[in-house]
Amino acid sequence: MTLSWSPKTLAEAREALIQGATKVAGSTDLLVVDHATGSVRDSVLNVLGIEELQGIRVEADQLSIGASSTFTRIRESAEVAKHAPLLKDAARTIGAAQIQNRATIGGNIANASPAGDSLPALLALGALIVVSGPRERRIVPYNAFHTAYRKTVLGPDELIERILIPLPAPAVQVFRKVGTREAQAISKVVVAFASDRLDHRILANVRLAMGSVAAVPVRLHEVEILIEDNPLTPELAARAAALVAKSITPIDDVRSTAEYRRHVAGQVVRRLLLDLLAAPPA
Ligand SMILES: Cc1cc2nc3c(=O)[nH]c(=O)nc-3n(C[C@H](O)[C@H](O)[C@H](O)COP(=O)(O)OP(=O)(O)OC[C@H]3O[C@@H](n4cnc5c(N)ncnc54)[C@H](O)[C@@H]3O)c2cc1C
Incomplete structure (x- = not known):
């Protein structure tokens, strides 16, 4: 039998936390895992x-x-x-x-x-x-x-x-996801790009993060420095793409190959920079 807690406050959740109950929110990950493994939890804490x-x-x-x-x-x-x-x-x-x-x-x-x-x-x-x-x-x-x-x-x-x-949040924010389909697809590559401003083709304080290209989500610091230190041009976008491909450590898995991920991650960044060059944010 599973012991279940559904507290209304953090104070009420204390006992469940001390006992190490499994935290459950929407259960869209947990149900899939438990169904696949047949596991039954001893105790659960519904955090919703x-x-x-x-x-x-x-x-x-x-x-x-x-x-x-x-x-x-x-x-x-x-x-x-x-x-x-x-x-x-x-x-x-x-x-x-x-x-x-x-x-x-x-x-x-x-x-x-x-x-x-x-x-x-x-x-x-x-x-x-x-x-x-x-x-x-x-x-x-x-x-x-x-x-x-x-x-x-x-x-x-x-x-x-x-x-x-x-806050204040970065003025330039761009998200790109590459999956098998437009919706209902786990990503092959995810790119999140932020910069405090784009002024005279210079991007200030760039933060470039990626998912599905390493064991954990990563920031690409060398690529960020390259982009910050140079005016935004098609040549810079191509150099950034090449450096992205060298900087990440993707793997082959059921969704994609490491080679495809390296290529596409670089191209997503190149296009993202070209889009900013063509239509700078107001
Ligand atoms: C059909 C399908 C499609 C999906 N598509 C995507 C997708 O496109 N992109 C994507 O990123 N994900 C996707 N997912 C995965 C999933 O929906 C997400 O990871 C979701 O955000 C998990 O949230 P949840 O509330 O359902 O977590 P749960 O399943 O309730 O919990 C997941 C984990 O988080 C822990 N947990 C939950 N809340 C807390 C908390 N407050 N503090 C500490 N631990 C906590 C649980 O203990 C568990 O380990 C998909 C899943 C399904 C079934």
Whole structure:
């Protein structure tokens, strides 16, 4: 028999966290795994009712997104559209409407798949993760959250409470996903690009993050420096594409080959830069 908790507050969730109950949100990942492995959980903590994990709001100098926000709520949020269009675009590509109605951003992060679509967006936006345990709350920069393939800094007695995106957000934000189809496709390559501004063909403070090209979502620092240090031209876009292909460590798997991923990741960045050159954001 499975012991089940459905608390309304973090304080009420304390006992379940101490006992290391499995956290369950939309269950779009967990159900698939449990069905495939036939596992039955001893105890589960349904996090969807916990009020501290709810809501999307601007607080002082940050956009604060509750971990239990579904991708439908993220898509529909005016605050996300205004400050984090990159994340809105990522949400739009996750599964189809049925999945977006159930799947949460906290689940996407904790599931820690290198193909998780919101993850490169959070890296490019410089997100911080509010992690809560039975005794303390800590804030982890998102770039330190994933430690290895499907591993995170999250302890068994901790949960993701909120995601904080520092404001003002980057003026230039672009999301690209390459999958087998337009919708309902796990990514072959995900690219999230952010820059504080594009002024006289110079992109300032570039953040280029990718998913499905390494064991964890990654920032491509060398490519970022190349782009920042040079005026935006077709030649720069081609050099950036070549450096992307050298910088990533994709694998062959059921969805794609490493060779295809290297090629397409570079071409996505090249086209993204050419698009910015042709139509700079206002
Ligand atoms: C048909 C289908 C299509 C999909 N398409 C995509 C896609 O295109 N892109 C994509 O990125 N993903 C996709 N997914 C995967 C999945 O929908 C996402 O990863 C989703 O965001 C998981 O969220 P959830 O709320 O359902 O998590 P759950 O399944 O409830 O949990 C997933 C993991 O996160 C943990 N967890 C949940 N909430 C918390 C929390 N607050 N704190 C700590 N741990 C927590 C759970 O313990 C579990 O380990 C797809 C899944 C399906 C079934």
